[in-house]
Amino acid sequence: GQQVMQIPQYQHVQEGEDFTTYCNSSTTLSNIQWYKQRPGGHPVFLIQLVKSGEVKKQKRLTFQFGEAKKNSSLHITATQTTDVGTYFCAGPGKAAGNKLTFGGGTRVLVKP
């Protein structure tokens, strides 16, 4: 079945530094979604990318969808303590049920 993998699993970042987390799918995706889960919280939708090669920005967050629509990345610049949490990418399945297959997540810890 469809698999979605993310690296790194953990990211320790000094406050103010940049980092990137990567997401790879075993199958071509119609779109990719990114969610953020704060410690003890629930996944919160961040963004959806649909087009091949698409790049979207949300303030300090830059999301990219690969040309082959099988990979994606999230780049955060000037990391802040509010960026702490786990970032998941998720891809929809091909069946009608709209299920999302989540990656394992990148858990971000920020050192002040």
Added chain:
Amino acid sequence: EPEVTQTPSHQVTQMGQEVILRCVPISNHLYFYWYRQILGQKVEFLVSFYNNEISEKSEIFDDQFSVERPDGSNFTLKIRSTKLEDSAMYFCASSGEGLKNQPQHFGDGTRLSIL
């Protein structure tokens, strides 16, 4: 902003007992989902529900699991005979006004602890 609400926030149950987790999806949404997350692990799909029937389910969603939309607002997940490995956070989500692949809105979750 409309929210998905889940009750209870924490459920402690003896192994072998039945448990019902409740959710109120966002009112104009048409797709409903249950996911689970074992502590420290990724979010796993259980089931999706559309037009009053299951549209897709995972291999986790075996005969011990069932879902229901008993009225116009609630969406429930029942586990008939709980096992220790059912201990997890269970998230309800909803999406869409009839469109596929719309972002999913998650509730705060129910932490299920099986003793």
